[in-house]
Amino acid sequence: MNYRKFANTHIELSKIGLGCMGMSAAYGEDKDDKESIATLERSIELGINFWDSADIYANGTNEKLISQVLKNNRDKIFMATKFGFRMPDNKGDSFIASGIYVDCSVKHIKEAVENSLKRLKTDYIDLYYAHRIDPNIPLEETIEAMSQLVKEGKVKYLGLSECTADELKKAHTIHPISALQSEYSLLYREVEKEILPLTKELGITFVPFAPLGRGLMSNKLDINSLSSSDFRKNLPRYEGEYLQNNQKLTAALEELALSKNVTTAQVAIAWVIAQSDNIIPIPGTKKRTYLESNAKAVDLNLSSSDLEKIEVILKKYPNVGPRYSQRENKFIKKS
Numbered sequence: 001m002n003y004r005k006f007a008n009t010h011i012e013l014s015k016i017g018l019g020c021m022g023m024s025a026a027y028g029e030d031k032d033d034k035e036s037i038a039t040l041e042r043s044i045e046l047g048i049n050f051w052d053s054a055d056i057y058a059n060g061t062n063e064k065l066i067s068q069v070l071k072n073n074r075d076k077i078f079m080a081t082k083f084g085f086r087m088p089d090n091k092g093d094s095f096i097a098s099g100i101y102v103d104c105s106v107k108h109i110k111e112a113v114e115n116s117l118k119r120l121k122t123d124y125i126d127l128y129y130a131h132r133i134d135p136n137i138p139l140e141e142t143i144e145a146m147s148q149l150v151k152e153g154k155v156k157y158l159g160l161s162e163c164t165a166d167e168l169k170k171a172h173t174i175h176p177i178s179a180l181q182s183e184y185s186l187l188y189r190e191v192e193k194e195i196l197p198l199t200k201e202l203g204i205t206f207v208p209f210a211p212l213g214r215g216l217m218s219n220k221l222d223i224n225s226l227s228s229s230d231f232r233k234n235l236p237r238y239e240g241e242y243l244q245n246n247q248k249l250t251a252a253l254e255e256l257a258l259s260k261n262v263t264t265a266q267v268a269i270a271w272v273i274a275q276s277d278n279i280i281p282i283p284g285t286k287k288r289t290y291l292e293s294n295a296k297a298v299d300l301n302l303s304s305s306d307l308e309k310i311e312v313i314l315k316k317y318p319n320v321g322p323r324y325s326q327r328e329n330k331f332i333k334k335s
Contacts, residue, residue, distance in 0.1 A: 001047030002298045004280055006078070007157065007178035008203040013078055015273060015298040017050030018043050018291070019209055019284030024062035033065060035287060040069040042288045044076055046295045052181075052209070052282045054082035054131055055116050056100075063119035071121045079120065080179070080207075082161060083112035084131035104134035104142040113154055127179055129159035133167055140174060147175040159207070165194040172202055184208035184281070186217055186253070186268055186310070187237065187246065187320045192275075200278050208272055211281040213237065216246050217253070217268035235323070242321025249317035256309055262300055265290075269297035271310060 003012040023036035040051070051070075053062050063081060070077055086108070088099040116125060128149065130142055149155040159179035160171060171177050180199050184191050185208065199206040212218055216237060236242050254264045265283075272281045283294045302310075 007205045013050045014048045017282035018048050019282040020053045021057045022284045023286040024058035039288050039291050050078045052080045056085040060119050067121040078126045080127035081116050082129040082131040102132045102134045104137050106145040109145045125155050127157045127159050128155040129161045131161050133163050143171045143174040165198050179205045179207050181207040183210045185211045185213045187213040188323050206279050208281040211269050211272045211283050218265040236321040245317050245319040252313045266297040266300050270300040270302050274302050
């Protein structure tokens with residue numbers, strides 16, 4: 001495994017992390033805790049030391065699952081989790097149910113961190129993100145409350161997810177923001193305009209989630225096999241003309257991948273990594289097979305010619321579609 005420096009620290013994180021959401025939530029009922037635990041254990045063997053979760057993933061169940069491996073390997077893992085999304089009465093599936101909202105109040109932050117610490121069975125969280133910016137709470141209050149957690153030793157570093165460039169700048173003046181998480185992939189490059197350059201300027205690690213476009217870039221995803229409870233069933237990219245475009249795009253990428261004796265998924269991850277040296281993507285998986293394949297992407301060096309070929313493919317198939325439905329879009333603000 002290759003490593004990159006985390007923010008303005010001496011901490012070395014694996015060049016890719018492990019997104020743990022799908023082990024417990026979002027992608028249907030096909031859950032296998034035994035295989036997920038084996039995947040977590042295998043990631044340690046591979047040298048992947050950066051795991052990502054959130055308290056909303058199956059209402060804390062994902063954090064509980066992770067704890068089964070984390071508790072005996074605490075010194076080997078840089079653990080990130082998030083707070084902010086809530087369900088009415090803390091019940092339901094946040095990825096398909098209605099009523100989800102954002103709460104970054106001081107009161108909730110204090111409660112959320114204690115609950116995450118308990119579920120993870122740890123005394124501290126390495127990286128604690130605000131999952132979204134709360135439109136009803138002054139940003140200063142949220143960041144100051146998060147900063148207090150650092151002073152108390154419950155959290156080591158602070159992060160934000162899906163914020164605007166102005167929000168990141170403002171937050172960073174209140175307390176150092178060490179990581180910014182957002183979607184970034186061959187299907188979604190909006191962050192290249194402001195967010196990615198700003199993180200580079202401020203010495204902030206940029207953490208792309210969904211670097212494989214939630215499976216579309218693997219060229220192995222059978223859309224028809226997705227269950228009705230799979231979050232992706234309601235995303236525009238998986239429908240109609242957008243799906244047709246994305247399948248053609250991925251097929252073209254596969255030709256490039258085959259010429260290099262690698263997979264399309266490895267090309268997609270390697271492309272993200274190649275965009276800046278402050279990037280650490282967190283492709284998610286719940287299976288060892290995919291984990292091992294993803295890990296090999298860190299050794300794939302795309303040449304300038306390869307990158308040019310990818311740009312040509314992207315320009316040929318530009319109709320990738322919106323990344324979210326109206327339900328999810330209401331939680332995203334544009335810079």
